[in-house]
Amino acid sequence: MNTEKNYSPISGYLMLLVVAVLTIGSIIVFAFTKFPLLLLVFALSLVLLPGFFFVNPNGSRVLVLFGDYKGTVKKNGFFWVNPFYSKQKISLRAxxxxxxxxxxxxxxxxxxxxxxxxxxxxxxxxxxxxxxxxxxxxxxxxxxxxxxxxxxxxxxxxxxxxxxxxxxxxxxxxxxxxxxxxxxxxxxxxxxxxxxxxxxxxxxASEIASAMLRRQQATAIVAARHKIVEGAVSMVEMALDQLSKKQIIDLDEEKKAAMVSNLMVVLCADKDVSPVVNSGTLNH
CATH class of the missing domain: 3.30.479.30 (Band 7 domain)
Known part of the structure; x- marks a missing residue:
């Protein structure tokens, strides 16, 4: 058997009254009668005392009698069971x-x-x-x-x-x-x-943490550069297309290559560009 079963114990308050009556009654009667069997009644009341226990909210007691599982008390309160039961406390709280x-x-x-x-x-x-x-x-x-x-x-x-x-x-x-x-x-x-x-x-782990951090940084830099180049190519393409459509200037292949090179350097550079004013022709 590996299943849990609930156990319903006797109310502890009721048994506490019974034990109190047996204990006090046996003492009083023995004091007047000196009847020796009353000592057994008194001893019995003492034997019953270990049977008392209480269960807190979200708590439980597992009851075992000489290796035989009798059940689990999950109801909170004050109870009494066979005094020979062992009572293992197990919390049910998270x-x-x-x-x-x-x-x-x-x-x-x-x-x-x-x-x-x-x-x-x-x-x-x-x-x-x-x-x-x-x-x-x-x-x-x-x-x-x-x-x-x-x-x-x-x-x-x-x-x-x-x-x-x-x-x-x-x-x-x-x-x-x-x-x-x-x-x-x-x-x-x-x-x-x-x-x-x-x-x-x-x-x-500490032995590779710094190396992995540099690798992550390098990966981020490469990804950023990829986006920058992708955007720069689109901007250069748009600039050449607009210049051609509006016929602002007529560029041969050599001049287009030079313009593309200059624009890519400007757009992809990680530092601000210092402009140079050309006061001559396009070829100088």
Whole structure:
């Protein structure tokens, strides 16, 4: 049996009244009668005391009698059960787990540092109590294993084409969904419900961080230059077309080449251009 079952205990207030009557009554009667059996009644009232317990909101108690699982009390309040029951407290509250940053290799072998933020809660108290040794430590270990597996499935980034495949940096929705599915499967054995799982920290490892930063900067510069050249070609083409249509000046191929060269230098330069005034002809 690996299923959870609810247990309905006796009201603690009712049993507290019974124990109080037995204890006080046996003491008073014994004081007057000296009847020895009343000592057994008094001893019985003391034996009943360990059966009292309380359950806070979003809490539970797993009841076991000599190795036999009797059920789980999830209703909050003050109760009494068989005093020989062991009563394991298991919280049903949602909990946050912020994992340590682990150093792993991504899909293409780059060393990265990654951490996960997990929101979880106990859903099945039987599995949490008996299927694993320590369900809280089980969550930590399995979260670490899931992060390592996730990092090996995706590259950190893709400089050649961001749209070519999912990456850890750009495909957060897909990556977080895969992480949550993986953790759900891993923690199901311990009766743990995964409410949310997402990457909380992601960066290149320190030994390659500076090199990757320069690579990112170079990629950005190349992309910017590509746009600049593309725009410059369009502007030169438009200028030549307008000059030809309006017949402002008649340019032969050599002059067009010189004009194109000058315009491309002006439009693509990363510094302001210093104009030179030609006071002679077009050829000087």
């Amino acid at each position: 909990r946050n787990f912020d994992s340590e940053r682990v150093k792993v290799n991504d899909k293409v072998g780059n060393p990265i540092q990654i951490g996960v933020i997990l929101v979880w809660q106990v859903e099945n108290t039987f599995k949490a109590a008996f299927e694993v040794d320590n369900y809280e430590n089980f969550v930590k270990v399995q979260s670490d294993a899931a992060v390592r597996k996730l990092a090996g499935q995706y590259p950190y980034d893709n400089f050649e084409d961001d749209e070519a495949e999912i990456t850890l940096r750009s495909g957060l929705d897909e990556v977080n969904s895969a992480l949550e599915d993986n953790l759900t499967q891993r923690l199901k054995i311990a009766g743990i419900k995964v409410i949310e799982a997402r990457i909380g920290y992601l960066a290149y």
